[in-house]
Amino acid sequence: MTRPTVLVAGMGDVGTLTAMHLARHVDVVGVATTPGLVSGQELGLRLSDPDRWSQDYWVDYRRYRRLDGVEIVRGRVSGVDGATQTAGIVSDRGETERRWDALVIATGVTNGFWRSPDVLDAAGVDSGLRTHHEAVRTARRVAVIGGGAAAVAAAAGVAARVPAARVDLYFPGERPLRDHHPRTWSTVQRRLEDLGVGLHPGHRAGVPPNADRAGVGPGVVEWTTGQPGVAADAIVWAIGRAVPHTGWLPETVLDEDGFVRVDPTLRVPGLPHTFAVGDVAATDPLRGSARNRADRLVAHNVRADLAGRRLRCYRPRTTRWGSVLGPQPDGLEVFTPAGIGVRIPRPVVDRVLRPWIVNRGIYGGIRPR
Incomplete structure (x- = not known):
């Protein structure tokens, strides 16, 4: 049949x-x-x-x-x-x-x-990854634009692994993560401040055409909310459009x-x-x-x-739930729909969560490279 x-x-x-x-x-x-x-x-x-x-x-x-x-x-x-x-x-x-x-x-x-x-072929994917990474790795100032989980994670990831860069997060409202439980932002805010991320509420960007498709690069961000423009070596547009x-x-x-x-x-x-x-x-x-x-x-x-x-x-x-900051050098934090963070240490992520729960349990087995 x-x-x-x-x-x-x-x-x-x-x-x-x-x-x-x-x-x-x-x-x-x-x-x-x-x-x-x-x-x-x-x-x-x-x-x-x-x-x-x-x-x-x-x-x-x-x-x-x-x-x-x-x-x-x-x-x-x-x-x-x-x-x-x-x-x-x-x-x-x-x-x-x-x-x-x-x-x-x-x-x-x-x-x-x-x-x-x-x-894209594999070379095209790899080229994009390297280009975007080099832009933030060599930057002295990184400006992340957006108030969603992607913007917050980008700011945290760069701040944690590129310590020479000054990282600032600009978002239009009083706080990011508006679709998450308020307790989630309270925890994430402390994590960002510990990493040295500058937090700038009330900044709504004037978005150039196709800015969020163009990748990461230098420029000046202008604000429709009246603040002076901000120059950065690497601008990460994560505005969720x-x-x-x-x-x-x-x-x-x-x-x-x-x-x-x-x-x-x-x-x-x-x-x-x-x-x-x-x-x-x-x-x-x-x-x-x-x-x-x-x-x-x-x-x-x-x-x-x-x-x-x-x-x-x-x-x-x-409400949104799950990981917000993504994998950090010391582990992973997952937030429940009620905004309660559950911290998973790095060894557990590397030895249990990824190989057994994700790779084998969710995906049914992944062959080695």
């Missing part, structure tokens, strides 16, 4: 996990812009220590055991036809058309230079901001046997399905939809 084919458009963090859950039950085709998973997580570690970051967050797809039966096509989806259940895929071999029995949209968003829709990668989809399935409309089961109204998950899916105001491990849910619902069974509903959280 022929197994159904599921096309996973976008093989980032959530798309990769969704493909893994499906691979034992259906034929999976994953469309990826890079030859491996280039995670959008842990911007601070990525900027300050790209070698360590690459060990866990830049992984060739061939190293994942649970992707052994998945066909990976390097390219991007150029269009979709719900009537014929086909998708156009543009790759370095030209444009092809693939038929699907079910489609999972996990193409994500661009909300900074570290999450790009460009099709999310642009969804949905230009290949019909407008009828998108909301007014370009995100994919979904019902409570993450199914996309208007396209047959189609689901969306991750930052691209308009699940809730925080669009938190990726951070809340909806990859398992959407994989279950794809199989249930194909078999005519009942689907499960996604229940979003109202």
Whole structure:
């Protein structure tokens, strides 16, 4: 009996996990812009220590055991036809058309230079990592612009690992991390102050065109809130301006901001046997399905939809939770939805959390480089 084919458009963090859950039950085709998973997580570690970051967050797809039966096509989806259940895929071999029995949209968003829709080979990924790292490593003054977790983590990561640099964090409100519990910021603020990060509330930047896509470099930041401009050797734009990668989809399935409309089961109204998950899916105001491990849910619902069974509903959280500062030299701190920090020492992270809980438990085994 022929197994159904599921096309996973976008093989980032959530798309990769969704493909893994499906691979034992259906034929999976994953469309990826890079030859491996280039995670959008842990911007601070990525900027300050790209070698360590690459060990866990830049992984060739061939190293994942649970992707052994998945066909990976390097390219991007150029269009979709719900009537014929086909998708156009543009790759370095030209444009092809693939038929699907079910489609999972996990193409994500661009909300900074570290999450790009460009099709890159391994050398292109490595070049970007090195360029951004050198910009902060050689800087005497680093200005991080933004009030979300990525900005806070970038400031902490650079301050912890590039001690010669003066690091300043500028954010528009009274405090960053507005979507986290207030207790989270109270703890993170102390950590940043201990690292010597300068905190500057009430600074809303005048953002030059494409600044958040241009990478890290020198310049002057001007403020619409009236403060004098700030010159820095390295400006990290982490303002969280999310642009969804949905230009290949019909407008009828998108909301007014370009995100994919979904019902409570993450199914996309208007396209047959189609689901969306991750930052691209308009699940809730925080669009938190990726951070809340909806990859398992959407994989279950794809199989249930194909078999005519009942689907499960996604229940979003109202606050963000998890790690904020990312891996630090002395360990990792994870915050609960109630803002309570749970500290994990570095030896436990290196010997238990990464190899056993993440690599083996979540990803099902990762082959050595």
